[in-house]
Structures are given as C-alpha cells and as structure tokens.
Amino acid sequence: MKKVVMYTLSTCPWCMRAKKFFREKDIPFEYIDYDKADEGTRRSIREDCLAHGEEMSFPFVKIGEDVVVGYNPQKYSSLLDQ
Amino acid sequence: MAPWFFAIAENELDEGEKKPLLIEGDKLLLLRQGGDFYAISNKCPHMDCPLSKGTLNGYVIQCPCHDWQFDIRSGEFLNAEEIKVPAYETKVADGKIYVNMER
Amino acid sequence: MDTKKRMGQLRTMFQRVIDPLGYKFSPDEELVDFLLEQEVTLEKEKGSPFCPCQGLTGEREHDMQLVCPCIPFHREHFDAMKRCWCGLYVHKDVDDPDELVQISKKEFEASRKRS
Known part of the structure; x- marks a missing residue:
C-alpha cells in the first residue's frame, strides 16, 4: 500500500476533511499540523x-x-487505486 | 454649490507630510506631495485602520496594520483598483486649504 | 472581545472588500461560521485574521498577503477556482460551493501556460 503523509493546519476545515477521507477508508496516514509544529x-x-x-x-x-x-x-x- | 470646508492653513503642512483631520465628523487625512494637497479618508477600507499612522512614499500610502497600499491621488488600492479609500478634491485659496466633502 | 461579536465585525468589514471584487461569502453558512471563528482566534493569537488554510512563515511581507480577505494578492488563482483557498468566499454566481475544486498554485500556473 502507498504511504500517505500529509501536512495540515489545525485551523483548516479542508485538512479535517482530508483526514476524515482516509480514516473512513481505513487507510493509515501520518500527518503534521504545521501551525503546531516546532521551528x-x-x-x-x-x-x-x-x-x-x-x-x-x-x-x-x-x-x-x-x-x-x-x-x-x-x-x-x-492515486490510491493506481 | 460644492460643499467646500476649510481644513488647515497651507503653511501648517510641509511637503511629504500628512495630517489627520476631522471635517464634518469625517476622519480625513490631508497630505502634501509634489507641491499639491490631497485628501483621503483616514480609514483603511480593509479594517478601518488609521492611515495617518502609515508611511507615505511618493504618492503611495501604506497602511500600518496590514501593509495595504493606496495611491493618494485616486484612492485606489494598488493590488485591486476596484477597492478605493475615498478621495476628496482639495483647493488652496488665500493660503488656506479647503476640502470638497462631496465625492 | 466576545468571539461571536468579533466574527460579526469581520463579516461586515470583509463584505465591503470582497463585493467590488466580484465575490460573496460562501452560501455554506456552517463553513463560513467555522472559518470566521478560526480567524478570530488567529487574530487574538497572531495579531491579524489570517487565512486558516495557508501557512505563515513569520516574514511580514509573506504573511501580510495571507490576511483575510487575501483575494487581491491571489486574484487570478482564486478567479480560476471561483473561490478563495479556504472557501470563505466564492464568486457571486456560485450557488453550490461543493462543486468547486481546489486547484493548487502549481496546477493553476501550468494550466495558464497551456492556454
């Protein structure tokens, strides 16, 4: 399975929807909230x-x-199907 | 008849300088550049910040809050000419500056 | 200041800015409410109501172009999507914002070169 990594913002609703999309499909992913990350x-x-x-x-x-x-x-x- | 209102005496504003004024209850900014006088609203059309606290560079005033830039001659926002800070006509008579409050 | 009250103030001020640019607030009221609330929080924490969906760098020149409404600084890109990046604003003729797709800056520039 392809590895899924995303950069997101804790304030962005589209980032929340993206996470939900993969969660609902049971596809594991990693994410980093840019606004909560260290320098x-x-x-x-x-x-x-x-x-x-x-x-x-x-x-x-x-x-x-x-x-x-x-x-x-x-x-x-x-992209996941490819 | 155009509603001309006295602003200040000509010698109260130096070249390249700006001065906030209250005329007929409206917050205005009077500026002197290239030997001419210009009057615009003192409130930035973005979030009402006082342009009098901004910086004047040539005919461009930059808002102190978010750096939006306006041409003091037309009031136009440099990044989108559809957005304007209200600009008023000025005239000098007998060493006094008058502003036409009708736009 | 009370968050709801500030959201209302931002809405009034921003309406004046977006109207002459051909945009309106998204008909998706729930989304508008969420985004405005984020902007009020960002304003409290960082000093300005920044876009909730674009990253700040701490460099003034860069970040000031992400203060809402940031349409004037990304006009052609947003016009191509008929919406701004976070979706708070859409073109006036848009009735169903869910039909609009986000196009990345790179995709937008590639499509512009092709046409």
Whole structure:
C-alpha cells in the first residue's frame, strides 16, 4: 500500500476533511499540523512545499510519490487505486 | 454649490507630510506631495485602520496594520483598483486649504 | 472581545472588500461560521485574521498577503477556482460551493501556460 503523509493546519476545515477521507477508508496516514509544529519541522515542511513548486497551502497530501494540494477526494482515490 | 470646508492653513503642512483631520465628523487625512494637497479618508477600507499612522512614499500610502497600499491621488488600492479609500478634491485659496466633502 | 461579536465585525468589514471584487461569502453558512471563528482566534493569537488554510512563515511581507480577505494578492488563482483557498468566499454566481475544486498554485500556473 502507498504511504500517505500529509501536512495540515489545525485551523483548516479542508485538512479535517482530508483526514476524515482516509480514516473512513481505513487507510493509515501520518500527518503534521504545521501551525503546531516546532521551528525546525516548520522549516522542513516549507522547504518540502517549495521543492514541489507549491506555496504553503493546506492540506498538502503525499500519496506514495505523488502530491495533491487541496482537498480532492477524486484525486486521492485515483492515486490510491493506481 | 460644492460643499467646500476649510481644513488647515497651507503653511501648517510641509511637503511629504500628512495630517489627520476631522471635517464634518469625517476622519480625513490631508497630505502634501509634489507641491499639491490631497485628501483621503483616514480609514483603511480593509479594517478601518488609521492611515495617518502609515508611511507615505511618493504618492503611495501604506497602511500600518496590514501593509495595504493606496495611491493618494485616486484612492485606489494598488493590488485591486476596484477597492478605493475615498478621495476628496482639495483647493488652496488665500493660503488656506479647503476640502470638497462631496465625492 | 466576545468571539461571536468579533466574527460579526469581520463579516461586515470583509463584505465591503470582497463585493467590488466580484465575490460573496460562501452560501455554506456552517463553513463560513467555522472559518470566521478560526480567524478570530488567529487574530487574538497572531495579531491579524489570517487565512486558516495557508501557512505563515513569520516574514511580514509573506504573511501580510495571507490576511483575510487575501483575494487581491491571489486574484487570478482564486478567479480560476471561483473561490478563495479556504472557501470563505466564492464568486457571486456560485450557488453550490461543493462543486468547486481546489486547484493548487502549481496546477493553476501550468494550466495558464497551456492556454
């Protein structure tokens, strides 16, 4: 199964929906709330977002090697099925 | 007849300076730039912050709260011209500055 | 200040800003309430009602462009989605906000290059 990791904000409803999506499908995932993280973690999240050509818009969802920025259940599903 | 109101004497405002005023109950900001006088509302259209506490750079005033920038000649917000801080006409007569409160 | 009261004040002030830009508050009232409440908390903690769905860096120039309504600083990107990133605002002609999809900055720029 592809590894799912996401960067989220504790204040963002779309991040909550993204977590709910994977939870309801019983797909294990890891997440870090950017706004609750320590300085070093925040810096590495920022660098990771920029390295993917994105701004720090959340949720930032990594499914295997792919990245989806934003709440997009169709994209999540198709990447999980691939 | 246009409702012109006396603001201040011409010699009370130096070039490149700004001064908050209350005219007819409205909070205004009078500015002098390039030898001319400009009058705009002193309230930023974003969150009502006092522009008098901001910084004037050429014809651009920057709000102290969130750095929104406006052209003092037209009142236009530089990032979206549809948003304006109200701008009023001014005139100088006998060393006194008057503001036209009708927009 | 009371959170509900401040939410009402933000709503009144922001309505004036978004209207001339062609946007309105999302018809999803529950979402609007949630987002405004987050903004009031962010304002209390960080000094400004920042977007609840975009990350702050602590650099003033960057962060000031994320103060709500941040539409003027992301206009073309948001216009392409017909909504702002967090969904607090949608284009005036949008009746069903759930039909709108978030397009990332990178996707938006790629689509702009293609057209």
